[in-house]
Amino acid sequence: MGRREPNVSLSRLLTESGWTFSQFATAVNRVGTESGVPLRYDDSAVSHWLDGTMPRKAVRPFIVEVLSRKLGRPITHAEAGLPAPSPEMSTRPDTVEGLMELGRQDMDPSRRGVLGAALFSVAITIPDWPDVVGRLTAVQTGKARRIGYREVDAVAAMTEKVSELDDQFGGRHARPMAAAFLVNTVVPHLQADAPEDVRQALLSATSDLLYLTGFMAVDEGLHGLAQRYYVKALELAGAAEDHLTYCTTLRGMSLQAVDLGHHAQALRLANAAAAASPNAGPRMRAFLAGQQAHSYAASGDRTNALAFIKEAEVAMDRAESRAKAFGSYAPSSLAYHISQVRYALGDKPGAVESLKESDRLRHSHYRRSSVRYNALLAERQLELGHLEEACLTFDKVLDDYPLVQSGSADEKVRNLQALIRPHLRNRAAQSVYERSLAASA
Known part of the structure; x- marks a missing residue:
């Protein structure tokens, strides 16, 4: 049996990242969870990889991805000392x-x-x-x-x-x-x-x-x-x-990235969407500026975050005085973005108030959004120590939740259950917790 060769390439990339073995393992586990593949690697697994043990085929893309994210550039399997993956779905753009x-x-x-x-x-x-x-x-x-x-x-x-x-x-x-x-x-x-x-x-x-x-x-x-x-x-x-759908899609990709914690990528996509729509009407401008504000705030850029949320507010005021040519971005959506900006910049009470405003303005048709955003509101009320108020909000979530088939809604309810569990001596907490178990059974 031949002797394993150390993976010098992976070792070099890990040194460049500045991560400890434990931090690297945690990052790989996190990306696995994102992709629906729960992992439990620790520093001993990383040590084995560096010594030449080949990671499982399913895990190799996760290793490459976490290094790409950390180093801020695409990393190939070969650069990480791993076999190239087999080709998957076609992405040819010309057919x-x-x-x-x-x-x-x-x-x-x-x-x-x-x-x-x-x-x-x-x-x-x-x-x-x-x-x-x-x-x-x-x-x-x-x-x-x-x-x-x-x-x-x-x-x-x-x-x-x-x-x-x-x-x-x-x-x-x-x-x-x-x-x-x-x-x-x-x-x-x-x-x-x-x-x-x-x-x-x-x-x-x-x-x-x-x-x-x-x-x-x-x-x-x-x-x-x-x-x-x-x-x-x-x-x-x-x-x-079609500039409208092109920019809307970039903005959607930015929202996906920022919600996953990839703030630099979210900002790049939000700015690309805005740059590609120089002649946008006021509602579209509010739509794009709101996402730019959220991305800047998540990236820690207070000045630009406040400037773009102000731009979104001004554009929305102009849009609301006209016919709703692009009605998917409404005042309730803007209130949500204001909440996200306030939260990222440290104003948790203001974030809670903006989420309440978003709920007041949201049409009842948008049931899935109500479940998600009210669950977020309950989470933030708990952060502020407002247990009774959070329980009332969670009750409101559970009014709509059984009618919604949504992975993100499921995740939000599971998260709220975990946050409420330490407070079960409180009667309101126990009541809403038991109701949530019945709703999610």
Whole structure:
């Protein structure tokens, strides 16, 4: 039996990171958890890796990812002294084959475990606007079937309906429906013959559907899968010269990154979204500036955070005085962003008040958002020591929670249960805790 060779490459990267063995193991465990693969590595595992023991195949991407995040540049498997991974889903931007494969795997229950393990990457390549405009000109045409605006309208209507289901009930059941629609209806449309104006409109409608499907994947905690949908949405939005969906998708990617704690990446994406929409209307400007403010605040930049949240407030005032051309960003959304900025900058009481304002302004249709954001409100009330008030808020969460099928809502309720558990001698805490157990059973 041959003697193992020490992994000098991995050792060199670990030294560059400045991490201890224990810190490195903890980072790998954290990324594994993000991807739905619970890990329990400690410093002894890292020592074995450096001595030449090959990490398990499923764990190698996590090792590469944590080093990429820590060092601020893409790290390959080879650089880390690990075998190159086998190729996975197609991401070729010049055909619709990647859409077909992505959708097929998402709609197939037997593939859910593979998709769940897809890794969120801070090193993912984000195409800039000039790089994606006209990129899909190679989509095949000339099929016997010819499509028109009726088919485009059907895609848009289906996307709107799925979005309504997601808002009310969460995306757990709606996302596979969207994936099936993508594979069985949209891809054949993209391959059919059509006038150029119809083709552009179809690409735009498809990019909306891809953005929504990515958003629902985020809600379910499938962050690597969400990135794949988001990048495809960027590509098709560029091909359609659809600035609105392109910028909306970048903003969604920024929100995903900041919620996962990748603040530098979130800021880069938020600023890229703003830069790509120089002629945005006031509601879109508020939409983008709110995310910029959140990202700057999370990064510790107080000056820019306050400047951009002020810009968002001014833009929202202008937007509310006009027709709601882009109604998905409403005053309740802005109040949520104000809360996030206040919290990141250390104003916890102000953050709580802004979340209460967000709840007051939110339409009852947005049930999934109500569960998530009111759960966040209860968490922050507990941080302030307001146990009774937090229990009342948790009760409000549980009014809607049984009606929502959402991974993020499940996570929020589990977190609240853990936070309430030490206070079970309090009658209100015990009552809401028992109710939450029944609701989540």
